[in-house]
Amino acid sequence: MTQTPDTNLQIRLAARPKGLPQESDFQFVEEPIPQPGEGQVLVKNLYLSLDPAMRGWMNDRKSYVPPIGIGEVMRGLTVGEVVESRLPGFAPGDLVSGIFGWQRYAVARAKDLSRIPPGIPPTVALGPLGMTGLTAYFGLLEVGQLKANETVLVSGAAGAVGSIVGQIAKIKGCRAVGIAGTDDKCRWLTEDLGFDAIINYKTAKDLHEEIRRTCPKGIDVYFDNVGGEILDTALRSLTFHARVVICGAISTYNATEPPKGPANYLALLVQRARMEGFLVMDFHARYPEAQAELGRWLAEGKLHYREDVVEGLENAPKALLRLFDGSNAGKLMVRI
Amino acid sequence: MTQTPDTNLQIRLAARPKGLPQESDFQFVEEPIPQPGEGQVLVKNLYLSLDPAMRGWMNDRKSYVPPIGIGEVMRGLTVGEVVESRLPGFAPGDLVSGIFGWQRYAVARAKDLSRIPPGIPPTVALGPLGMTGLTAYFGLLEVGQLKANETVLVSGAAGAVGSIVGQIAKIKGCRAVGIAGTDDKCRWLTEDLGFDAIINYKTAKDLHEEIRRTCPKGIDVYFDNVGGEILDTALRSLTFHARVVICGAISTYNATEPPKGPANYLALLVQRARMEGFLVMDFHARYPEAQAELGRWLAEGKLHYREDVVEGLENAPKALLRLFDGSNAGKLMVRI
Numbered sequence: 180m181t182q183t184p185d186t187n188l189q190i191r192l193a194a195r196p197k198g199l200p201q202e203s204d205f206q207f208v209e210e211p212i213p214q215p216g217e218g219q220v221l222v223k224n225l226y227l228s229l230d231p232a233m234r235g236w237m238n239d240r241k242s243y244v245p246p247i248g249i250g251e252v253m254r255g256l257t258v259g260e261v262v263e264s265r266l267p268g269f270a271p272g273d274l275v276s277g278i279f280g281w282q283r284y285a286v287a288r289a290k291d292l293s294r295i296p297p298g299i300p301p302t303v304a305l306g307p308l309g310m311t312g313l314t315a316y317f318g319l320l321e322v323g324q325l326k327a328n329e330t331v332l333v334s335g336a337a338g339a340v341g342s343i344v345g346q347i348a349k350i351k352g353c354r355a356v357g358i359a360g361t362d363d364k365c366r367w368l369t370e371d372l373g374f375d376a377i378i379n380y381k382t383a384k385d386l387h388e389e390i391r392r393t394c395p396k397g398i399d400v401y402f403d404n405v406g407g408e409i410l411d412t413a414l415r416s417l418t419f420h421a422r423v424v425i426c427g428a429i430s431t432y433n434a435t436e437p438p439k440g441p442a443n444y445l446a447l448l449v450q451r452a453r454m455e456g457f458l459v460m461d462f463h464a465r466y467p468e469a470q471a472e473l474g475r476w477l478a479e480g481k482l483h484y485r486e487d488v489v490e491g492l493e494n495a496p497k498a499l500l501r502l503f504d505g506s507n508a509g510k511l512m513v514r515i
Numbered sequence: 516m517t518q519t520p521d522t523n524l525q526i527r528l529a530a531r532p533k534g535l536p537q538e539s540d541f542q543f544v545e546e547p548i549p550q551p552g553e554g555q556v557l558v559k560n561l562y563l564s565l566d567p568a569m570r571g572w573m574n575d576r577k578s579y580v581p582p583i584g585i586g587e588v589m590r591g592l593t594v595g596e597v598v599e600s601r602l603p604g605f606a607p608g609d610l611v612s613g614i615f616g617w618q619r620y621a622v623a624r625a626k627d628l629s630r631i632p633p634g635i636p637p638t639v640a641l642g643p644l645g646m647t648g649l650t651a652y653f654g655l656l657e658v659g660q661l662k663a664n665e666t667v668l669v670s671g672a673a674g675a676v677g678s679i680v681g682q683i684a685k686i687k688g689c690r691a692v693g694i695a696g697t698d699d700k701c702r703w704l705t706e707d708l709g710f711d712a713i714i715n716y717k718t719a720k721d722l723h724e725e726i727r728r729t730c731p732k733g734i735d736v737y738f739d740n741v742g743g744e745i746l747d748t749a750l751r752s753l754t755f756h757a758r759v760v761i762c763g764a765i766s767t768y769n770a771t772e773p774p775k776g777p778a779n780y781l782a783l784l785v786q787r788a789r790m791e792g793f794l795v796m797d798f799h800a801r802y803p804e805a806q807a808e809l810g811r812w813l814a815e816g817k818l819h820y821r822e823d824v825v826e827g828l829e830n831a832p833k834a835l836l837r838l839f840d841g842s843n844a845g846k847l848m849v850r851i
Binding site: 439450458 | 578579742747761762763764767773774775776777778779780781782783784785786787788789790791792793794797
């Protein structure tokens with residue numbers, strides 16, 4: 180029997196942030212625990228994934244999903260446990276994941292639920308076998324169309340997605356070069372994860388020269404998590420028919436001025452290259468094959484990951500900021 | 516017998532332009548007519564194609580071709596007539612095209628020569644059945660992956676390439692919307708060429724609103740010849756899985772400040788869209804199939820074009836500027 184507290188703590192969006200989110204942009208609310216209706220389950224959230232994209236959802240701006248409304252529960256991917264079921268096929272104790280939000284409890288229907296196979300720890304289901312691993316996998320292999328012996332450059336390389344991108348590149352027989360922001364991260368990526376080279380963009384005197392030095396044959400696939408100057412500089416080193424994979428642009432999410440675009444985009448013409456954006460959910464139908472392959476690599480010890488788990492749902496707002504100052508070490512999540 | 520003047524007038528690059536090219540950036544030289552060696556022909560140039568890309572070749576900057584060197588003959592595509600042949604298979608009177616430069620005569624080897632089939636006028640071989648027609652064809656159909664019932668937006672719509680892009684879109688059963696810079700051009704495109712709508716970007720109060728009005732279902736393929744603000748604005752109206760075809764960026768070629776990049780490039784992520792550059796010569800092996808189809812459309816009266824022919828090689832430098840002030844009406848070329 181799972182012990183359930185009396186109330187459903189929710190964190191709602193109180194105001195749209197200007198720049199970095201403030202405590203006052205969030206509102207803490209205690210609600211009665213919801214009752215599942217016919218065809219629904221009650222999920223007790225165990226872990227909440229914190230992701231850079233959340234910052235975008237807080238803006239009042241049309242995107243691939245609607246903005247979070249003022250007064251609505253913050254959107255977020257979680258792993259939880261079914262504690263009450265009125266849905267055939269699901270029973271108390273089942274581990275599931277879904278967009279269940281920044282709250283202790285949620286009710287969900289079949290279409291909102293993904294079952295976590297037995298033997299997968301909840302945090303791994305949010306990390307290398309979940310959204311972040313799948314994003315790296317499909318972004319690099321499908322959108323990036325990686326081929327053997329190519330050079331991959333990935334920004335945000337120490338992030339949950341970036342660190343897996345580089346490791347998949349190595350598994351596929353490619354040169355993996357990363358861009359990160361601290362010497363600690365750089366060491367972890369080269370010494371523990373097998374990246375061929377890492378550039379610390381905060382201490383590099385000339386990023387373009389550093390890219391030339393570490394990618395002497397040019398960049399075949401640039402996997403971009405950060406946007407801004409780093410994207411613009413990477414464009415200068417593309418190879419013929421290179422692919423630029425737009426996964427995110429964390430450097431711009433808290434900008435209060437309109438961001439500058441990549442002035443060097445004409446490299447796409449000179450090199451007959453392609454820049455393409457994607458969202459992992461477009462590959463939903465193919466998750467099982469990817470999870471099978473990612474799972475095999477994990478089991479074989481070819482894929483490493485770090486988790487950065489913050490205790491307590493009430494600490495989620497502050498923890499979110501660590502994505503933007505680069506102080507998280509690995510996949511950031513909250514234990515609820 | 517073709518009458519040959521005594522000397523070979525050449526126009527060479529004298530200095531690298533800053534901004535718009537000046538007369539002083541060119542040098543006129545009279546040279547002896549060159550003698551073809553074994554395996555070569557002597558070509559008398561008849562028409563010189565003037566193209567926006569020439570401006571880029573005048574910069575001292577690595578691109579898809581080396582810069583034109585100071586003192587070198589200006590690079591340019593021409594149609595000419597073989598006047599002397601030491602190359603089996605070519606005889607005086609044969610019409611050929613190639614990168615024979617801004618000069619009256621050139622010697623060329625087999626690999627530099629394209630034969631113009633009988634019955635094709637020389638100017639058509641530079642226009643709809645030549646580089647410009649082929650650029651429109653492969654850019655729209657191959658890079659743009661156009662499908663029936665889609666909406667195509669093309670900038671530089673009254674240009675040699677843009678006007679054919681819109682007509683091919685119509686032939687393929689699509690909605691064709693153009694962006695041009697004078698009311699005369701707009702009328703020609705809708706009344707004579709069958710574009711569904713045209714936006715005059717110089718008089719439009721709000722380009723974004725005009726794009727929304729003329730492309731109510733959004734832009735499936737944006738064929739960009741101009742870059743700058745127009746590209747950036749078009750990105751805001753992409754559909755899901757849209758394709759942005761980067762053919763050129765004429766608005767930036769004479770810029771003396773570094774151009775701004777497309778700040779709205781994250782539309783590629785939101786819409787899972789693609790931006791891709793290309794050069795027509797990459798499709799060299801497939802020119803015959805495209806020329807056959809373009810030729811059939813011409814014969815059937817489905818494809819219209821305008822030529823803007825300037826008399827006299829000595830007028831080429833001044834004529835080139837007309838590409839950048841938008842005063843050319845149709846495919847610009849020089850009769851030598």
